[in-house]
Amino acid sequence: MTETPRAEPTGSFFQRNEFLIRRLHSLSGLVPVGAYMCVHLLTNASLSSGPEVFQNAVFAIHSIPFLPVVEWAFIFLPIIFHAVAGIWIARSGHSNVGRYRYASNRRYTWQRITGYIAFVFIFTHVFHLHGWFHADWWLKSVAEPIGMAQFRPYNAASSLAQAMGSLSIVWPIFYVIGVLACTFHLANGIWTAGITWGLWITPAAQRRASYACTAFGVLLSLAGLSSVVAVTRTDAAAAKEIEDQMYNVRVQGRMIQPDDHKRTDGHMNEHPKGPEPIIPQANAVGL
Amino acid sequence: MASNRVLVVGGGLAGLSATMKLAELGIPVDLLSLTPVKRSHSVCAQGGINSVNDQTRQQGDSEWNHFDDTIYGGDFLQNQPPVKEMAYWAPKVIDLMDRLGVTFNRTPEGFIDRRRFGGTLYKRTAFAGATTGQQLLYALDEQVRRHEAAGLVKKYEFWDFLGPILDDGGRCVGAVAQDMVSMQIRSFPADAVVVATGGCGLIYGRSTMSVFCTGSAASRCFQAGAKYGNGEFIQVHPTAIPGADKLRLMSESARGEGGRVWVPRKPNDTRPPKSIPESERYYFLEERFPKYGNLVPRDIATREIFNICVNEGLSVDPNRMCVYLDLTHISRAELDRKLGGILEIYEKFQGVDPREEPMKIFPAVHYSMGGLWVDYEANSEGGLVPGSPRNQCTSIPGLYAIGECDYQYHGANRLGANSLLSCIFSGLFIGPGIVNWIKSNKASADLPKSVFERAVGVEEARHKKLLSNTSGGENPYLIHQELGDIMTRSATVVRYNDQLTDAYSKVTQMAEQARRCSLADTGNWTNQNVIFTKALQDMFPVAECILKGALMRDESRGAHYKPDFSMPSLTSTDPTARHREAEQWCDAFDENNRKFLKSSVCTWKGNEPDLKFEDIDTRLLPPRPRLYGLVGAEVIEQVWKERAEAKAREKASAPKELVGSA
Amino acid sequence: MIASGPEADQKRRPSKINVRVLRQDGPGLPPYWERHQVDYEPDMNVISVLQKIAAQAKTSEGKSVTPVAWDCGCLEEVCGSCTMVINGRVRQSCSALVDRLFEDNPEEIELQPMTKFPVVRDLVIDRSRLFHSLKRVQAWVPVDGYYDMGAGPRISREAQEQNYPLSQCMSCGCCLEACPQFNKVELQRNPGESDEDFTKRKEAAYESEFIGAHAISQAMLFNSHPVAKSLEKERMETITSTGGIQACGNAQNCVAVCPKEIPLTTSIARAGRAATVYAFKKIFDR
Numbered sequence A: 001m002t003e004t005p006r007a008e009p010t011g012s013f014f015q016r017n018e019f020l021i022r023r024l025h026s027l028s029g030l031v032p033v034g035a036y037m038c039v040h041l042l043t044n045a046s047l048s049s050g051p052e053v054f055q056n057a058v059f060a061i062h063s064i065p066f067l068p069v070v071e072w073a074f075i076f077l078p079i080i081f082h083a084v085a086g087i088w089i090a091r092s093g094h095s096n097v098g099r100y101r102y103a104s105n106r107r108y109t110w111q112r113i114t115g116y117i118a119f120v121f122i123f124t125h126v127f128h129l130h131g132w133f134h135a136d137w138w139l140k141s142v143a144e145p146i147g148m149a150q151f152r153p154y155n156a157a158s159s160l161a162q163a164m165g166s167l168s169i170v171w172p173i174f175y176v177i178g179v180l181a182c183t184f185h186l187a188n189g190i191w192t193a194g195i196t197w198g199l200w201i202t203p204a205a206q207r208r209a210s211y212a213c214t215a216f217g218v219l220l221s222l223a224g225l226s227s228v229v230a231v232t233r234t235d236a237a238a239a240k241e242i243e244d245q246m247y248n249v250r251v252q253g254r255m256i257q258p259d260d261h262k263r264t265d266g267h268m269n270e271h272p273k274g275p276e277p278i279i280p281q282a283n284a285v286g287l
Numbered sequence B: 001m002a003s004n005r006v007l008v009v010g011g012g013l014a015g016l017s018a019t020m021k022l023a024e025l026g027i028p029v030d031l032l033s034l035t036p037v038k039r040s041h042s043v044c045a046q047g048g049i050n051s052v053n054d055q056t057r058q059q060g061d062s063e064w065n066h067f068d069d070t071i072y073g074g075d076f077l078q079n080q081p082p083v084k085e086m087a088y089w090a091p092k093v094i095d096l097m098d099r100l101g102v103t104f105n106r107t108p109e110g111f112i113d114r115r116r117f118g119g120t121l122y123k124r125t126a127f128a129g130a131t132t133g134q135q136l137l138y139a140l141d142e143q144v145r146r147h148e149a150a151g152l153v154k155k156y157e158f159w160d161f162l163g164p165i166l167d168d169g170g171r172c173v174g175a176v177a178q179d180m181v182s183m184q185i186r187s188f189p190a191d192a193v194v195v196a197t198g199g200c201g202l203i204y205g206r207s208t209m210s211v212f213c214t215g216s217a218a219s220r221c222f223q224a225g226a227k228y229g230n231g232e233f234i235q236v237h238p239t240a241i242p243g244a245d246k247l248r249l250m251s252e253s254a255r256g257e258g259g260r261v262w263v264p265r266k267p268n269d270t271r272p273p274k275s276i277p278e279s280e281r282y283y284f285l286e287e288r289f290p291k292y293g294n295l296v297p298r299d300i301a302t303r304e305i306f307n308i309c310v311n312e313g314l315s316v317d318p319n320r321m322c323v324y325l326d327l328t329h330i331s332r333a334e335l336d337r338k339l340g341g342i343l344e345i346y347e348k349f350q351g352v353d354p355r356e357e358p359m360k361i362f363p364a365v366h367y368s369m370g371g372l373w374v375d376y377e378a379n380s381e382g383g384l385v386p387g388s389p390r391n392q393c394t395s396i397p398g399l400y401a402i403g404e405c406d407y408q409y410h411g412a413n414r415l416g417a418n419s420l421l422s423c424i425f426s427g428l429f430i431g432p433g434i435v436n437w438i439k440s441n442k443a444s445a446d447l448p449k450s451v452f453e454r455a456v457g458v459e460e461a462r463h464k465k466l467l468s469n470t471s472g473g474e475n476p477y478l479i480h481q482e483l484g485d486i487m488t489r490s491a492t493v494v495r496y497n498d499q500l501t502d503a504y505s506k507v508t509q510m511a512e513q514a515r516r517c518s519l520a521d522t523g524n525w526t527n528q529n530v531i532f533t534k535a536l537q538d539m540f541p542v543a544e545c546i547l548k549g550a551l552m553r554d555e556s557r558g559a560h561y562k563p564d565f566s567m568p569s570l571t572s573t574d575p576t577a578r579h580r581e582a583e584q585w586c587d588a589f590d591e592n593n594r595k596f597l598k599s600s601v602c603t604w605k606g607n608e609p610d611l612k613f614e615d616i617d618t619r620l621l622p623p624r625p626r627l628y629g630l631v632g633a634e635v636i637e638q639v640w641k642e643r644a645e646a647k648a649r650e651k652a653s654a655p656k657e658l659v660g661s662a
Numbered sequence C: 001m002i003a004s005g006p007e008a009d010q011k012r013r014p015s016k017i018n019v020r021v022l023r024q025d026g027p028g029l030p031p032y033w034e035r036h037q038v039d040y041e042p043d044m045n046v047i048s049v050l051q052k053i054a055a056q057a058k059t060s061e062g063k064s065v066t067p068v069a070w071d072c073g074c075l076e077e078v079c080g081s082c083t084m085v086i087n088g089r090v091r092q093s094c095s096a097l098v099d100r101l102f103e104d105n106p107e108e109i110e111l112q113p114m115t116k117f118p119v120v121r122d123l124v125i126d127r128s129r130l131f132h133s134l135k136r137v138q139a140w141v142p143v144d145g146y147y148d149m150g151a152g153p154r155i156s157r158e159a160q161e162q163n164y165p166l167s168q169c170m171s172c173g174c175c176l177e178a179c180p181q182f183n184k185v186e187l188q189r190n191p192g193e194s195d196e197d198f199t200k201r202k203e204a205a206y207e208s209e210f211i212g213a214h215a216i217s218q219a220m221l222f223n224s225h226p227v228a229k230s231l232e233k234e235r236m237e238t239i240t241s242t243g244g245i246q247a248c249g250n251a252q253n254c255v256a257v258c259p260k261e262i263p264l265t266t267s268i269a270r271a272g273r274a275a276t277v278y279a280f281k282k283i284f285d286r
Ligand SMILES: Cc1cc2nc3c(=O)[nH]c(=O)nc-3n(C[C@H](O)[C@H](O)[C@H](O)COP(=O)(O)OP(=O)(O)OC[C@H]3O[C@@H](n4cnc5c(N)ncnc54)[C@H](O)[C@@H]3O)c2cc1C
Pocket: B009, B010, B011, B012, B013, B014, B015, B032, B033, B034, B035, B037, B040, B041, B042, B043, B044, B045, B046, B047, B048, B049, B132, B133, B159, B160, B161, B162, B196, B197, B198, B199, B208, B209, B210, B212, B213, B214, B215, B216, B217, B249, B251, B366, B367, B402, B403, B404, B405, B416, B417, B418, B419, B420, B421, B423
């Protein structure tokens, strides 16, 4: 006998490619977004060891070539994809924890709540510190006037401390909530991803995995929280001195290019006048 | 044969196996059922399904033995050819179920595991945990869904079968049915109609059966002219859990796996069961039937339990009647693996863990051996002629009956785990016969429309009349309750003629009353009220068959037990006197068989059944006393054996007759 | 039969049971609450309460009403007919014992139809979508036919013990009702639309939605059967197409409410693994 013929899939683009999109969503949550977040929170946590350590770490990051491209390709676009798909997914379900108060159902619901929180947090946070776009007109006429795009990579700890302190304890609270939401979301996300991809199958394996994920989440959130604490404890003026010193050493040691955009001082000037470039511009040597 | 269709009514094991076999043979099937077929009553079956197997074969078992056990268990009330055919098909049925993916329990090596069931000494019963019926039903349901997806089967679920449609020549050419959602009544023209509508336990109010088991469909066929056979044989299962809405079964498999039935020797012993020492426990089945022990056939176990509670006053509960069914000596792991499903039922509904505490159980109405009378065509070996359109055909040509709603296979008492077998066997076996029937008849699609319109008209009139009958004042639910009470009191374990006469006249009166039911719901959308009332009204003809059969059958046989007409037990202790008594006993036994080794067959006479006794085809196995090694009755068996041997010698010396002259 | 129900529990029990039922006269009509009161008896379950409601056909205010419609069958939790939402939780009404419900709320029992399926009337709902899912995953063994071909493949005890629990699914729908990712699909019949057309339209709508935990579990059951495996590819295709495994959000309510304690989340994870493998194969094995 013939078996049932399969109907051609119909429906919206999302519906037709549901499986692929959901798997990419899961993957994007793990890498690069999840992986980035781990690195990012650990980097930030280095602030607890003092502005020097943190500044060093930021220097390291900013030595990555074509940083804006890397940021967009490996961080922003995946986050935007994950966020948009995530919202679409979250809206396709209807939480019922009121009726079914099981732990896993609560986690399901919190995965969505923390997703929404993460959405608000990340978009605001990146705006707050990074500014989203590094086009001058945007920074000067939109972001900075409303207190956004506050981070100066070459004055990492000090600019961060100032940015954080600018609205009394509003920003620290915002960050604490954001960090907790994001770490829960990632830790629980790793647990669900393990089921999605078929890594842990039996109830016993899933239980063990959830212990591991919990431990991971707790550690990561401690790291995240420690940086918030460290930021609020940072003396911006003292930190700035150290950072400027480090900057000068590096510039003189030809380890970095001087870049006023990335500094508090230079940034304040209409037309930054830093030291003349020591290293010739790339195009100047015909590269 | 493009325009040919078959209508199968009922999607239990019987209906589904018929449907899939017909579909395999290329016949489009309409499958109609009160409920989604996957929810049919067969899903409740717990214990298992019987067949000879490689293991029992090497212990001396054979298909013939299975056949013999079934006939002996049924007290010789079956026509033997269909039973023989079934026993010989049984291993093939299990093989097929195995291929369909039924999750039968396995031995460590991966073979199908078996357990022992009542009425046999062999481990013949294949099982899937304690939900065998469910597993079998699902496998068949899946096959039918496969054919449905391929377009050969069309399901009509939530439809009530209202009756067969006969053409002017009395041939069944379809059926009328009602959509239970929209209440639409329409005809289903068909070249053959198969009813596989199961048992009729609801006539007793509470039983171990599902609420679908009203017997209404069989009754509607009966009222349309089909004969009804052996109605009085209602199996009362020895072990059930009494409940307010239903008597839940505690499967025979509990005993098959080693469960022991007992009561404290001391009446009204209030000690907790586990603290009662072995020596003070009365394992009455084991003591009285050492050979079969707890696995005597159901009718016997039921009477023994009934007797222990009612006559000997040894019920373990002062407020109600029950005995212990004890599994606590078996390991938890083994219990869960083999009996999980039923133990959970006990736990869920009684709140007691039967792995720790002996269960309290009592008999309950369980199965109807009787049902629609069906025909068969025997071959020269005493089996059936495959492909004969007569097999399973009711007295209305073109109307077939299979499964629990036929009367064919189980005689006066069904052996455990034989019903699932008879359902699947008859469903599969009937296919080729129906194809041959269709070939030799004019297609129903070519008949004048008026035949069908007339039938629909009759049912529409009945429906309208019921809805508009606001002044009748009778409540169908209360009438049903009363019917159940009467039937339970008069026609279960022990039967007396005065009670039966009384019950019969009450029930005929109530049938009148039921016609005057007025409904709380007179709408035409999912009106369960009217569906139930129709079913209730149609319970009466079957109830009357049961009572009339019980009344007219002045003997005890299988599940039908009349103390006033029982074989006397032996009283003398002196061996020669006892031997003489046994001789007399055997004479009386022969005499009784001459009178009552007959099927009771009812025809509907408009307002009452007319009962006739019909001879039984015992061509393969002569009847013999059914004692199951009862202690104290050995001498009867001995006398009988001597007589049989004498007869055999006589036969051997007489000139040879032609065998198989059926 | 002859036995009376188990003896009355000696504990104090109310003499009346208050029941609140969410009724609906037909598809698309507005639902409304109705109060009923029945006499308490020992060992009642929700089915026997509904039976009494049907027999008296009167609300607690004494108004004559039509009996409440509901579905039931086996009365022992194996057929799956009688699923409804009782005191806010989906379950079988036959195994919902009144005494047990009273422990949580002695005031009232609240009955409601399942919310994820179209209401036919009162507590009766249309679960055709659930059965349609079984077709979508081809939950059957594609045997050659029903002639005698000898025994089936040898199955190890281990395999049987893995599969038996899965094959106990009684299509009750609890897992779907409790799943936050399983949403109601309800279509109204268009005027003049034939049964066939309406069914086709409904099935098309079902196919764009989540198949549900029960069907995923059935797919895993049959994929692990030596013969049914031959349809593995087709099943995986369904599992990875619209409404497939990806629609599950791992809320795991399904496994918590399943009356048969079927390891649904184990099946879901197995399906996840199989889908991973299948998707890669599909890309690279062409
Ligand atoms: C609790 C219990 C346990 C059992 N255990 C065993 C066991 O272990 N082994 C064994 O061999 N036997 C067992 N039996 C007996 C066995 O289960 C039944 O005899 C058998 O399942 C009957 O199957 P069936 O196909 O004839 O009918 P059913 O399964 O009862 O199916 C009847 C079908 O007919 C339909 N129907 C009925 N009336 C109408 C109507 N008016 N209109 C439309 N459709 C209608 C129903 O919807 C249903 O689909 C058990 C019985 C019970 C009660």
